[in-house]
Each structure stands twice: as structure tokens, then as C-alpha cells.
Amino acid sequence: MTTTGLPFDNQDLLPAILDWVRIESPTTNAAAVNRMIDFIEADATAWGAEIRRITGTGGMGDLLLVASPGAQEETPGILLLSHIDTVHEIGTIERDLPCRVDGDIAFGPGIYDMKGGAYLAFAAMRAAVISGRSRPLPLRYLFVSDEEYGSPTGRAHIEREARRAKYVLVPEPMNDRRIVISRKGVARLKMRITGQPAHSGGRHQDGRSAVREMAWQIMRLEEMTDYDRGLTVNVGVARGGTRANVVPAEAALNIDVRFSDPASGAEALKQIQETSPHFPDIGIDVTGGETRPCFVRRPEVEPLLAKARQIARELSMPLGEYASGGGSDGNFTAAIAPTLDGMGAEGKGPHTHFEQIRISSLARIATLHLRLLETLS
Numbered sequence: 001m002t003t004t005g006l007p008f009d010n011q012d013l014l015p016a017i018l019d020w021v022r023i024e025s026p027t028t029n030a031a032a033v034n035r036m037i038d039f040i041e042a043d044a045t046a047w048g049a050e051i052r053r054i055t056g057t058g059g060m061g062d063l064l065l066v067a068s069p070g071a072q073e074e075t076p077g078i079l080l081l082s083h084i085d086t087v088h089e090i091g092t093i094e095r096d097l098p099c100r101v102d103g104d105i106a107f108g109p110g111i112y113d114m115k116g117g118a119y120l121a122f123a124a125m126r127a128a129v130i131s132g133r134s135r136p137l138p139l140r141y142l143f144v145s146d147e148e149y150g151s152p153t154g155r156a157h158i159e160r161e162a163r164r165a166k167y168v169l170v171p172e173p174m175n176d177r178r179i180v181i182s183r184k185g186v187a188r189l190k191m192r193i194t195g196q197p198a199h200s201g202g203r204h205q206d207g208r209s210a211v212r213e214m215a216w217q218i219m220r221l222e223e224m225t226d227y228d229r230g231l232t233v234n235v236g237v238a239r240g241g242t243r244a245n246v247v248p249a250e251a252a253l254n255i256d257v258r259f260s261d262p263a264s265g266a267e268a269l270k271q272i273q274e275t276s277p278h279f280p281d282i283g284i285d286v287t288g289g290e291t292r293p294c295f296v297r298r299p300e301v302e303p304l305l306a307k308a309r310q311i312a313r314e315l316s317m318p319l320g321e322y323a324s325g326g327g328s329d330g331n332f333t334a335a336i337a338p339t340l341d342g343m344g345a346e347g348k349g350p351h352t353h354f355e356q357i358r359i360s361s362l363a364r365i366a367t368l369h370l371r372l373l374e375t376l377s
């Protein structure tokens with residue numbers, strides 16, 4: 001399809017996206033994340049944006065707030081929200097996922113989740129500002145450094161910005177031209193099990209096996225999964241014991257819970273948190289809880305969704321919608337302000353070594369953002 005007449009060109013957007021992708025920025029490496037933030041800050045400063053850099057805490061990188069010039073502190077505006085951390089460790093780009101272009105597809109670490117989309121929204125904001133045309137609402141763009149870790153340090157800043165937002169746009173990966181109108185809630189828990197150690201030969205009867213208890217608990221937890229209710233309980237990590245000839249005194253589980261509605265989530269969490277041991281003389285300690293609330297489709301989002309779809313139709317890019325099982329920072333904003341998520345680049349393979357975006361869709365998606373930024377009121 002031709003993109004003639006659009007204010008963006010796929011072939012201009014692509015190299016700029018690849019520049020972002022080449023700055024590897026795993027959540028675990030604050031210095032690397034900060035190099036990415038430096039790069040965005042320099043760009044935004046050059047076109048006159050108002051910048052606030054928020055120093056990272058807890059070993060995470062910095063956050064960056066980029067605002068359109070003259071945006072009054074308390075005037076409600078449009079919040080663009082992206083994370084610039086990725087799940088790919090430094091060196092992925094050399095070893096496993098080189099930055100490369102093959103026909104209509106571009107590959108690279110984090111290109112789909114979510115540097116491609118993050119850049120498209122950034123380019124739209126820059127175009128909106130430098131055009132000098134008047135806009136009904138101020139624009140603010142928050143870049144988060146720890147989303148792939150559940151945004152432990154980003155959350156408070158995200159919620160603060162959402163409170164002064166009239167609308168929130170989250171350019172997380174777009175999926176088959178569908179955007180996200182709801183997301184499951186997420187909880188993470190750790191179950192520590194303690195028993196009594198003993199020599200497996202001489203004193204087996206004195207031991208109390210934490211691993212045996214763990215096995216029983218794994219079955220119970222996994223059986224809580226109820227696809228009809230949109231509830232999954234996944235024991236992702238199970239560790240226990242030290243040696244074959246010792247009755248294991250310790251075991252631990254890492255548990256991921258996803259839920260489509262707050263009530264199912266609360267019920268499942270309570271059940272896990274109140275776990276009592278099945279076998280005698282065993283101790284169980286559960287920590288953790290909800291990390292992302294449910295992103296529920298609320299009536300307030302309908303006008304925003306309708307408008308986005310209308311613009312997309314005009315761009316010959318009809319948009320579908322879907323409910324996602326994955327969490328994002330949109331989970332935090334959806335309860336506070338109308339939020340459209342999954343507004344980023346089209347592609348596939350998030351978090352994999354074949355992560356990719358479709359080049360021919362870039363200009364249309366950037367234009368969709370630009371028209372929203374220029375016309376939402």
C-alpha cells in the first residue's frame with residue numbers, strides 16, 4: 001500500500017527506530033538504560049521540549065518526562081507512556097538477534113516490545129510540537145525504565161502522570177492490527193516451605209520433606225487454573241533440596257497468577273496466601289501479591305476508541321481490538337484515565353530472538369498518533 005500523502009515516511013522512521021534498538025537497554029543494567037534515556041533527552045531537548053529527568057532508584061535506570069513547551073503543570077493533557085527497558089541482555093544484538101532488515105521486516109532486541117512503538121509515538125509528538133499548529137491539549141510523554149520487572153519504581157510516576165491525563169496512549173506492540181482494550185491483572189508470589197533435615201539412610205523417619213510438601217502444593221496450585229474464568233496459576237520455578245541422601249529441609253516456588261476480573265484475582269490470591277501445610281511438621285510462608293491490577297474496559301474509553309478507529313479507517317488501516325493476557329503499564333493507568341494500549345508497531349515475537357516489526361505499517365501508525373495528539377480535546 002502506498003503511504004504517499006502521509007506526514008511520515010517508512011524509510012525515514014526505520015533508521016531512527018534502529019538507532020534506538022542499537023542502544024541495548026536491559027532492565028537489569030541501569031547504566032545501559034540511562035544511555036537510552038540520554039539519547040531521547042538529547043533529541044527532545046533539540047526540539048524545545050520541557051524535560052524532567054527522574055533519577056532511578058532501587059538499582060533501576062532513570063525515568064524521563066518529556067512535555068510539550070508551555071504545558072501548564074495542572075492542565076489535563078494527553079499522556080504517552082512507554083518503557084525503554086527490554087528483556088534482552090547486553091550482547092544479544094551481537095550473538096542472537098542482530099539488527100537487520102529483510103524485505104518488509106526489521107529485526108532487533110526490543111524492536112517490537114517496545115522501542116518501535118515508543119519511537120513512533122515520540123516522532124508523532126515531535127511533529128506535533130514543531131509544526132507550531134495549535135492543539136487542544138498539552139502533551140506529556142513518560143519513559144519508564146523498569147516495566148519488564150513489573151515497574152516497581154515506575155508505578156508511582158505512572159499513576160501521578162495518569163492523574164493529570166485526560167487520555168493515555170500506550171504504544172506497546174500492536175497485534176494483527178488489533179489494539180488492546182483490556183488486560184489481565186498479574187500477581188507474583190513466593191512460597192517458602194520448610195521441613196526437617198535428616199540422613200536419608202540412617203534417620204529417614206526423623207525427616208520432614210519440604211520437597212514432598214512442595215510436590216503436593218504444586219498440584220493444588222496448578223489445579224486452581226480456570227480458563228473459563230480467565231484465571232491461570234502458573235508455578236514457573238520450583239526449587240528444593242540439597243543432595244539425594246538428605247531429606248530436604250527447604251523448598252521454594254515462584255508463582256505467577258493472571259486474572260480477567262478483580263474478584264477472581266482477589267479470591268485466588270487469598271487462597272494462595274492462606275495456604276496451610278498438607279503434611280505434618282511443615283512450615284509454609286507465602287509472600288508477594290498483586291503487581292498489576294486488571295485493566296478493565298470501562299465506558300469512558302469508548303469515545304477515545306471510536307476516534308482512534310475512525311482515524312485508522314481514514315488511513316486505510318482498520319483497527320481491531322483484543323483482550324490481552326499480558327500486563328503492561330496500561331494496567332496502572334486504565335483505572336485512572338481512558339487508556340488505549342497496544343498502539344505501537346506491528347510485528348511479532350516479543351521477548352524472543354526473532355523479535356520483529358513490519359516496516360510498511362510504520363508511517364500509518366505514527367500518523368494515527370499525530371492525528372490523535374492534534375485533535376483530542
Ligand SMILES: [Zn+2]
Nearest residue numbers: 083113114172
Ligand atoms: Zn512491553
